Amino acid sequence: MEIMTEVVILGAGYAGLRALGVLQKSKEDIHVTLVDRNDYHYEAADLHEVAAGTQDQERILFDINDVVKNDKTTFIKGNVVNINREQKVVEVSDQPELHYDYLIVALGFVSESFGIPGVDENALSMVDVDQALNIRKHLEDQMAEYTRTQDEEHLKIIVCGMGFTGFELVGALVEAKPTLAKLAGVSPEKIKIVTVEASTHLLPMFPEKLADYGTKQLVAWGVEMLNGKMIKAIKPDTVVYQDSEDKNDLAEVTAKTIIWTTGVRGSKVMTDAGFAEKRGRVLVNKDLTDPDFSDVFIVGDVAAAMDEASGRPFPTTAQIALVMGHLAAENIIHKVNGEATKEFAFKSLGTVASIGNAHAFGLVGKTTVKGYLASVAKKGIMDKSLLETGGFKEVLSKGRFDFYH
Ligand SMILES: Cc1cc2nc3c(=O)[nH]c(=O)nc-3n(C[C@H](O)[C@H](O)[C@H](O)COP(=O)(O)OP(=O)(O)OC[C@H]3O[C@@H](n4cnc5c(N)ncnc54)[C@H](O)[C@@H]3O)c2cc1C
Structure with a gap:
């Protein structure tokens, strides 16, 4: 009798679900166990619209069971707490241990505070659906508070970090201004959006002219941008930043809503489980295997795959996560069949x-x-x-x- 190969996929985000799709279609004798802390998949790249209230959460998520083929896959809702690669075992809270022949780690990203004091306590982050909904509710509550107090601080929103995520969030917030203003009973211009960013060169993934175009659009729509200002601390309702080259030259900007989009890192599980990681990302082999264990594939935002053309790792994006998930699954099928694995390439x-x-x-x-x-x-x-x-x-x-x- 042939022995079934057990593949465990951790995370049902872009990378994990793409891998699942490929494995479920394979003709090989493979059983998959998929684990995620939620019973739904969400499109993380649309979270900013849920946070701003310009898109309902139902539009960016679907039930994981909708894509699970029961004859091939078991879905477990649970929190992954540890991975023991020597024993080939995964620990999921309140569940029996999971044993695997091959593992795909696709646990995605978490917010990064860079050790800046007060971030966790005084700023709202936006890395999952609950946090996005929390921002939306917070904004609506502030509008209601304004009607009670007439304190314009409730109408102000500070976005910390103008990378791709911060930029898209500010765009969505600009669009949400009329709706928020209506809740507060004011005109849309009264809703103030301020951004604080350490760099003066925004959106480095685009040619400078194009990045400037995007920036000018936001300024034209009334966004106040504080660029080249390193954030030093977040205090209640206050962002403290360095105002000039002089380290002691500190300034503050205040608002009742402070949103943190300054950076992300890979899942903390990568650190806790002893992977060779840097900020939760592992520099993977060309076939996306873990440098320490060839039966473990690491994909999506927890992986850093080297881009030979630029000499730097590829950025963390949904597009890349999808391609990685696809390749990891194909490479497991190659391994099961005793074939050579393929190298990661991205267009x-x-x-x-x-x-x-x-x-x-x-x-x-x-x-x-x-x-x-x-x-x-x-x-x-x-x-x-x-x-x-x-x-x-x-x-x-x-x-x-x-x-x-
Ligand atoms: C606002 C925003 C806009 C973006 N815009 C773009 C864009 O325009 N284009 C683009 O390509 N990329 C964009 N990105 C980046 C993109 O969303 C990520 O690169 C992508 O989500 C990474 O996919 P992933 O599969 O690695 O992880 P994720 O999509 O983060 O999925 C990880 C999964 O793992 C689960 N999980 C995590 N930890 C645990 C645990 N301990 N136990 C169990 N389950 C767990 C989560 O519930 C989730 O389902 C954007 C990101 C944000 C936040």
Whole structure:
């Protein structure tokens, strides 16, 4: 009798679900156990819209059981707490230990405070659906508080960190201004958005002219940008930053809403389980295996795959997570069949940053796209992700062919 190969996938994000899709289609005798702390998959790249209230959470998530084939896969809802790679065992809270022949680690990202004091206590982060919903509720509560107190601090929002995530969040917040203003009973211009960012060179993934275009759009829409200002601490309702080259030259900006989008790192499980990680990311082999254990594949935001062209690891993106998940699953099938594994390669579909629902800018191939058409390109890229994790059923059920409604 042939022995079934047991593959355990940790994390049902972009990378984990893409791997699941490939393994479920394989003809080999493989059983998969998929573990996630939620019973739904969410599109992390759309969290900013849920936080700003411009998109309902139902539109960016679906039930994991919708994509699980019961004859091939067992789904376990639980929190992964440790991985013992010597024993080939995973510890999931309140569950029996899971044994594997091959493991795919796809646990994604968490917020990074860089040790800056007060971040965890005094700023809101946005790395999962609950946190995004918390931001939305917090904003609505502030509008209600304004009607009671008339204190304009409740109408102010500070976004810390203007990387890709911060940028897209600010775009969505600009779009949310009329709705928030209505709740507060004020005109939209009264809602103030301030950003604080250490760098003066924003969005380095784009040519400077294009990054400038995006920045100018936000400024034209009333966003106040404090660039080149290193954040030193977050105090209650206050961001403390260095105002000039002089380390002692500190200044403050205040608001009742402070959102932290300054950075992310890979899951803490990577550190706790003793992986050779740096900020939760492991520099993987070319076939995406762990440098220490060839039966462990590491994919998505917990992996750093070297880009030979730039000499630096590829960035952490949903697009790359999908390609990694696909390859890890294929490489497990190769290993099961005694074949050589394949190396990771990536060709970008394009990088497009949204500024609200109907405006965006970026690069598709080498072509610069801006405005409404760019937002169509962005939604096309996002729908491709949904297609690759959830399939046609999810794209249709989320109404995602209806781009603007
Ligand atoms: C606001 C925002 C906008 C973005 N925009 C873009 C964009 O436009 N384009 C792009 O390509 N990328 C974008 N990204 C980046 C992209 O979302 C990430 O690179 C991507 O989500 C990584 O995929 P992943 O599968 O590695 O992890 P994730 O999508 O983070 O999935 C990880 C999964 O693991 C589960 N999990 C985590 N820890 C545990 C645990 N201990 N136990 C059990 N389960 C656990 C989580 O519930 C989750 O389902 C954006 C990110 C953000 C936050």
